[in-house]
Amino acid sequence: MSTIASPVGLHRVLEPRGVLPQAAWRLDANPVIGPTEVRVRVRRLNLDAASFRQLVDKHQGDGDRVREEVRDIIASRGKMQNPVTGSGGMLVGVVEEVGAEAHLDVQVGDVITTLVSLTLTPLLITDGLTHWDGRSEQVPCDGTAILFQRTIAAHVPDDLDEELAMAVMDVAGAPALVARTVRQYLDRGITPLVAVVGGAGKSGSLSLAAARLEGAGRTAGIVPIERERDALLAVGLADAVELADARDPVMLSEAVVAALGRAADITVVCVDVPGCEHGAILSTGDGGTVIFFSMATSFSSAALGAEGLAADVSMLIGNGFSPGHAEYAFELLRRDDAVRHLFEQRLRAEHPPLPRAHTDRVHP
Numbered sequence: 001m002s003t004i005a006s007p008v009g010l011h012r013v014l015e016p017r018g019v020l021p022q023a024a025w026r027l028d029a030n031p032v033i034g035p036t037e038v039r040v041r042v043r044r045l046n047l048d049a050a051s052f053r054q055l056v057d058k059h060q061g062d063g064d065r066v067r068e069e070v071r072d073i074i075a076s077r078g079k080m081q082n083p084v085t086g087s088g089g090m091l092v093g094v095v096e097e098v099g100a101e102a103h104l105d106v107q108v109g110d111v112i113t114t115l116v117s118l119t120l121t122p123l124l125i126t127d128g129l130t131h132w133d134g135r136s137e138q139v140p141c142d143g144t145a146i147l148f149q150r151t152i153a154a155h156v157p158d159d160l161d162e163e164l165a166m167a168v169m170d171v172a173g174a175p176a177l178v179a180r181t182v183r184q185y186l187d188r189g190i191t192p193l194v195a196v197v198g199g200a201g202k203s204g205s206l207s208l209a210a211a212r213l214e215g216a217g218r219t220a221g222i223v224p225i226e227r228e229r230d231a232l233l234a235v236g237l238a239d240a241v242e243l244a245d246a247r248d249p250v251m252l253s254e255a256v257v258a259a260l261g262r263a264a265d266i267t268v269v270c271v272d273v274p275g276c277e278h279g280a281i282l283s284t285g286d287g288g289t290v291i292f293f294s295m296a297t298s299f300s301s302a303a304l305g306a307e308g309l310a311a312d313v314s315m316l317i318g319n320g321f322s323p324g325h326a327e328y329a330f331e332l333l334r335r336d337d338a339v340r341h342l343f344e345q346r347l348r349a350e351h352p353p354l355p356r357a358h359t360d361r362v363h364p
Contacts, residue, residue: 063134088118
């Protein structure tokens with residue numbers, strides 16, 4: 001490790017030199033920290049939905065093989081970054097040591113969640129993931145992670161279960177961005193109609209709650225299977241719920257129109273498989289906004305698709321961070337019983353052969 005500390009972690013990059021940690025192939029995960037760093041004893045990882053879906057599909061639901069690949073990725077790269085999706089996830093842990101010159105607002109013993117991706121976080125796993133069955137996005141484990149000066153983290157609230165807080169923090173950027181976008185429409189005198197593709201998932205349900213809280217007009221949740229439609233209807237989180245395969249552009253756009261009466265002003269994409277870009281664009285009216293909050297998104301496909309459809313839409317990349325987004329997401333969970341019910345329902349579910357609540361498939 002370089003002796004020159006960088007606030008963004010350049011000193012932890014092993015190869016290739018000169019790139020930021022997220023773009024690096026391999027990081028130095030040595031648990032010995034420099035004066036500006038913080039070491040966290042990791043208790044749990046949360047793999048992002050797109051990465052976990054890809055691994056489960058690749059290994060046909062074999063949890064042992066999924067576990068083995070995740071373990072190998074971390075060991076070889078010094079971080080968790082799926083080489084296919086390029087995405088990682090986040091973690092929960094306990095602050096173990098704080099460097100003398102570190103400026104993060106944490107103390108030894110604090111239980112925190114990281115609000116940056118595992119793709120840029122030096123990570124060392126010491127228990128071989130032996131307590132994880134490879135069948136859920138949340139990964140109980142033991143190990144260490146290194147935080148930098150520019151790393152952002154949130155304290156796990158005392159009133160929330162650790163697993164519940166982690167599930168919220170995994171997608172905390174989505175509702176904050178939806179809220180800001182809705183407010184921008186309202187500031188222009190437009191009460192937007194909002195469609196959330198994947199509305200029964202974690203980011204989707206929080207996005208629906210944020211849209212409702214901020215004063216959007218009619219809201220629609222688009223889901224792939226009847227079980228998720230019934231769950232959304234039962235809690236009343238969306239004004240309308242429709243079934244559609246997000247990868248079928250015509251089916252998706254027709255479902256949005258059926259739910260809202262016309263194309264959406266704001267379409268939020270919260271699914272975990274590729275191929276949903278064109279449907280989201282087709283579902284959005286002229287002058288509207290598409291928010292892509294999924295690491296499965298092909299942004300070249302989105303740009304070229306909008307051009308090919310002659311679609312006058314703005315497209316936003318959900319980067320997972322905006323000021324105050326963690327507190328906003330926690331407050332949504334506290335005040336919206338529908339969202340909390342959906343999250344707790346997910347956490348209570350037994351681990352099936354495939355991920356519990358993916359929102360990307362329509363089955364016959």
